[in-house]
Amino acid sequence: MSEHKRLDAVEGKAGHPALCVLPEIEKEDELLEIMWTLREEGTLTHDQVLQSCSMEGCEAILKDLSKSGWLHVKGQAIELLPKGEKRARELVRRHRLSLRLFYDLFALDGAEAEACKFEHILSPEVTDSVCTLLGHPPNSPDGKPIPRGDCCAMFRQEMKPLVAPLADLMPGEQAKIVFITPGSHSRLDRLSAMGVVPGSIVKLHQKRPSYVIQLGETTIAVDKDITKEIFVKKV
């Protein structure tokens, strides 16, 4: 966990309830996140940012951010500068990890709203812990990629994650499917038609000569590759 130094603007927020946070900073965070998301979708322009921003005074905040070196605007072109890039990346990471946490683990209905609060208050250590707890998930529940952290690189079997690929279970173990990150859409469709969906209880029968899993009274033989894409939580 190398990320010990907090970003200036967010300094001191950790541990405080969301109410204590200066709203401007949250608004800045919001704008940076919007930029990140738009860039993922390939539609990042100055106007688009303003259009996607539902807060008041977006234009002013944008100017402030530009002035203090978070981002660079030139006509329609807008880009994150290195320190803005880093801040946005971490915000998005915290947001999407929180979403996973609430959605998968706590099965909360208002996961999105909670995640919006959490993204501003998680410290780097807690973020990495959440990431590890969830088994370093590559996607948020809505399928968008979660920016990887240092913990993900260090990961693999060092810390026993709560959520792990089905392929890592021992034969005979039983677990609940938390999320699936399929290589292709058709694969996901096929699996889901057989009952392999988040929430289902799955038991791993054997690994060789082929993987055999059981869901309820359905026994299915599958390729190993597929079981690597099904993430489960032991029950």
Add this chain to the structure above:
Amino acid sequence: MHDHGSSDGERHRDSNLNKVILIGNPNVGKSALFGLLTGKYVTVSNYPGTTVEVTYGNAVLNKVRTTVIDTPGVNSLVPMSEDEKVTRDILLTDRADVVVQVADTKNLRRGLVITLQLSEMGVPFILDLNMDDEAKSRGILIDQERLSRLLGIEVVKTVAIRRSGIDKLLKSIQQPRQSSIEVRYDDAIEGAIRDISSLFPEANISRRALALMILAGDESLKGWLHANMQDHVIADLENIRQTLQSKYNNSLGYLINQRRMKKADEILAQVLSLHESGKGSTIAFYLGKWSMHPVYGLPILLVVLYVVYQFVGVLGAGTAVNFLEKGVFGEYLNPWAIKIVHFLLPVPFLQEMLVGDYGLITMALTYSIAIVLPIVGFFFIAFSLLEDSGYLPRLAVMVNQVFKIMGLNGKAVLPMILGLGCDTMATLTTRILETKKERILVTLLLALAVPCSAQLGVILGLIAGLSGLATVIWLGTLLAVMLLVGFLAAKIIPGQPSDFVLELPPLRVPQLTNILVKTVARVQWYLKEAVPLFILGTFILFISHKVGALAYIQKMTDPIVVNFLGLPSRAAEAFVIGFLRRDYGAAGLFMLAKEGLLDPIQIVVSLTVMTLFVPCIANFFMMAKERGMKTALYMVAFIFPFAFGVGGAMNWILRTMKVAL
């Protein structure tokens, strides 16, 4: 095998009749129920994908003349393979008076997903909870009345293979209703459904269901769309779908499915109760487990193969054939026939045609009834036992890795093993495979290296007389050829291999009645389909012999048959009739060997060539039908020289190394 009654199906499609369509997940007993309702036998086995075509049958149900339609099993009415498409299309194009959804009671969750889709389609239907006995023995109890109230349709419990519950089923068929249950999707999806629905014309299924199929990205619906709608409307549909899809990162098909699954779980929670119970048959459970165990699996496979070999090769091809061929035909029937024919028909030409060397009685009937029939009969019994036990899909688990070498996966073992029954039928079964590449590969390998039951039986009978080494060489060559050709063909044929996802049914004790009925049906098929071809082949041989063409063919083929393969000149006869049916060709070799005209090396070489040789006529036509004439011709053009090449190489190697067999 050939006992699917679908070929004559068109005749039964009378529009005035009441129409009942059977729908359900794979391996839930639709065909068993079909047989029960219509009295018409269709193959019933214990593995998913037994039925790949629609089968029509007529029956009088509740005093009403009715057409009953059996369909391939589906996991979703958004099809993912050709056999699933067949089922969806029947709902789309045939207006059913009643749809009977057959579900596996112990696996109701997956059945309910289909129920929800039928509900969306707005078709009148009833739900049959089949295999109720298995559910009970596992302690699974479904509250049938409650389920019926929740769904707003009739729900009955049956055990189709024991006829239990059929009366109630017949009664409820008279009261089909549209289900009142509805799945709500999220607002964006519901919005798109509204937008799309208005664009569809009147159809047999609801516009909402059509809209959901489009949103789920159902490519197989394209044909229907183009036949029923204008191009610009179809483009609109696609636009709406893409706009909606861009809002989600997961595929819409998955999201829709997940929603249905959730609804199914909600329903299930209200009707399912679990009881501790005797856990059913534990021996079957452990056998099922061991049969795909990395260590025990292989010995179990070898035991299974050995038992089949003993049963078919030794008991069938040895004892039974000896009894029929030497005893019944050799001692009694043929001498009597010769006497009677000579007495009644004083015309030498006719005498020779009926009871001569190439006589219709002495050759065609002797080959088909005395040699091939007992062998295929024993094979059919053994094969039916394997099918009904549920062992075959477990074999797929064992061989998955090996099949990967050939660009296939374990699922392809099903058509390959079925090929051991009949390559023609197996070629049709390749429909259960998901990609075109896999279907082409399996069709080629079936035509090339998988001997059919009749042929296999004759081969086993012949080879049983030699040393074990001969069997090993023959089998080893076949497997090597299969792997090599598969490996190379997988490189050449474009396309992607598909995922290995195969459902394994529970191991079951085969039902004696089903084994008997199935074997009888297959023997009938053999008699109907094969014997006439044997007679035709013999007649062709006889004429060729009479006009001297046979001698000419033998002279022409001598360089290959005699010099290259090292076989006697007369072996050419066997290859000629092998064009008609491969087992007939093998039977020809069988006779040659019996007359002492083949030494062990010649037997192994000729059998190998005969096995690899071009597919029989029926199989060729099936290849052309399923894969297209061009592809079929390419395959034959490759197989023919290749088979002789392998035989020649084998002859040379065995002779040079002076292998004693």
